[in-house]
Amino acid sequence: MATLKALPGLLAALCMGAPALAAAKDVVPVVQASGVDPEYRVNPGDELDILVWGDERLQRLVRVLPDGTLNFPLAGRVSAANRTVREIALQIRDNLAPNYREAPPDVTVAVREATGMRFYVMGKVRTPGGFASGRSVNVLQALSMAGGLAEFADVKNAIILRQTAQGQTVEPVRLSRVLKGARKMDTGRLDVPLPVLGAGDVLVIP
Structure with a gap:
């Protein structure tokens, strides 16, 4: 009987928590430097953290060169100026693709220092x-x-x-x-x- 009496309270608590649980489920983590707009356009002189998932050897802190490009192992020269970090990550992933028999790993790019801006x-x-x-x-x-x-x-x-x-x-x-x-x-x-x-x-x- 005690369990049945407590049931309405438990149901109410679950209902109140449901929106929070749903919101947490819908959250998509964004890897980006603190205070940097995800739509920020990269400038020459900016420092970028680049990570190829599953390969610690391909983790680099890279500075964008004055000509707006950067060099990354196996990906070669990549155009970075006036592009978002998402666009740069996709370009690096495409450049890495020929080096992998299966699908290339995901690439994360984040602005460490927006010194170029x-x-x-x-x-x-x-x-x-x-x-x-x-x-x-x-x-x-x-x-x-x-x-x-x-x-x-x-x-x-x-x-x-x-x-x-x-x-x-x-x-x-x-x-x-x-x-x-x-x-x-x-x-x-x-x-x-x-x-x-x-x-x-x-x-x-x-």
Whole structure:
């Protein structure tokens, strides 16, 4: 009788735990460096952890070369710049395939250090300098990382210095309207998205 009386309580506990159990079952582990966006695009200079499952000899810490490639045993030269870690892992796996009679082993690639994604904030900010990030950073986020505006900062004439294949370019940045918030902006989607800084870009606040 005691067991029958306890049965409703046990059923209730199981029902309450069911969603948690289902959620745990649906979780897919993602191997990625802490703080790095899985969709982060790799840059020259980044350090990558590469692991071929089942073969400890093929575990390497690799730095992406200035030309955007990396070298990996049995896989040769692999294009890495402007690709996600998932894309790089699939490319290495494809390159390894001819070395295996059966299906090639799984490959895991993770960003150890996103040092290649380094941008700079100069001028009238509290802590000017270079900053590294494992995710895309817009100009306001970059300004926050630099400690915010210093006294007498001229946000109306802020610019981004950007190195392109055609040479260095200057891009004006309209920060004053955004920094004034709701006083100058309507709610809803921005007509013009905030510029995103890339590797080597310099945000200048005169």
